[in-house]
Each structure stands twice: as C-alpha cells, then as structure tokens.
Amino acid sequence: MHSDGRVSLDPSPAKPVARVPDLHKSAFWIYGVTAMVMREPLAVVLHHANTAGWSDPGVHIEALRGLIVWMLLSRQFTVAGVYFDHVYLQPDSADRDPRRSYPLDFLIGVGALLAAVATSTLVSADNHLFNAVVGVALAWDVLWLLLAALMRHSSVSLIAPETIVSLVMLAIGGVTLSLFGEVAAYVAVLVCILVHLGRLMAAYDTLYAIPRT
Numbered sequence: 001m002h003s004d005g006r007v008s009l010d011p012s013p014a015k016p017v018a019r020v021p022d023l024h025k026s027a028f029w030i031y032g033v034t035a036m037v038m039r040e041p042l043a044v045v046l047h048h049a050n051t052a053g054w055s056d057p058g059v060h061i062e063a064l065r066g067l068i069v070w071m072l073l074s075r076q077f078t079v080a081g082v083y084f085d086h087v088y089l090q091p092d093s094a095d096r097d098p099r100r101s102y103p104l105d106f107l108i109g110v111g112a113l114l115a116a117v118a119t120s121t122l123v124s125a126d127n128h129l130f131n132a133v134v135g136v137a138l139a140w141d142v143l144w145l146l147l148a149a150l151m152r153h154s155s156v157s158l159i160a161p162e163t164i165v166s167l168v169m170l171a172i173g174g175v176t177l178s179l180f181g182e183v184a185a186y187v188a189v190l191v192c193i194l195v196h197l198g199r200l201m202a203a204y205d206t207l208y209a210i211p212r213t
Helices: 022-052 057-089 102-120 127-150 156-180 182-207
Strands: none
Touching: 022 057, 022 102, 057 102, 057 127, 057 156, 057 182, 102 127, 127 156, 127 182, 156 182
C-alpha cells in the first residue's frame, strides 16, 4: 500500500531479463554452414572406414583431422560471436570501442573461416599440407592483431588474448608433432581447442547473464 492509501496491484518488482541479442538468430544458419563444410570430411572418413575398417591407422588419422576441422569451425564461430557482440551489438559498444572497423573485422573473419574450410578439403591429403593449413588457420589472428594495432583500434585488447591463445595452440601442436608424432599432435590440438571453447562459452554466458537484484 502506498502512503496515500492507494493499493499497489504489483506485489513484487519485475524480474530482470537476460539480454537476447540479434546474433542468436544466426544459430541455424551456422548449423547449415557447418553441416555443409563437414560433409566432405565425414564422407572421407566413413568411406575409408567402410573399405579398410575402423582399426586402420589411416582411418584414425582422418577421423582426428575431421574432429580438428569441426573444432576449428566451432572455435571460429564462437570467437566471432563473442567479439562482434561485444564490439558492435551491445548498447554501449560504440562508447566502449569508439575506434573500430566493421569491414576489417568482417573480412578478417571471412579469411579465418576460409582457412578452416580449407582444412576440410585436406582430410585425406598429404600430412604436411594439412598440418600447414591448420597452422595458417591458427596463426590467422596474428594478421588481425597487426592490422588492428596499426589502425589503433580500441578492440586490440580483445584481439590480443585470442591471438596469444592461437599461437600457444600452434606451438603446442608443433612441439608435440616433432616429439611424439602426428596422432599425439592432433590430440593435443583438439584438447587445446576444447579448453579454449570452454573459456569462450563462459565468456558468452557472462554477456547474457540475468542481472542480479
């Protein structure tokens, strides 16, 4: 009841609602792109397994490569989702990141996606070629960081940590490859990407957390 005798019809304040961005509308489009890209690796692995059997070492290598392609795509989409939401889509994005370039970020993102897609065509290719393209996909953020730094973008602080993570993955994969071979290197890279995805998902959940009262 109010001080003037009026009775309030709302017994409790409205609960805060988590922000749902327009970015979520792209989810099913991303599913479609991922399915189309993964079609070739899946076909290669399943065909080889059908002819040589799942115990064949070549099938194991191709299966691990297919998983790397999938994880690279998942990482790329998640990184792009968190970055673009933070830098462009939030209500205070322009105030927080006044120096930015959507065309540059978009083109760099397309390049990273194409690098990941390229790996999908090399699941059964020569070892050195597949490994080299994976290296390009992981090192692509270096180009992004350099261009953003040269243009003095305020989003450099977001790009730099992702670049460091990518270079650490690349280093771990390279060292593991030289010491323990291809299978161990692929497993190491997969573990690194999965750990990074876990961190990205936590950051993503923070963006849309329900405000505390």
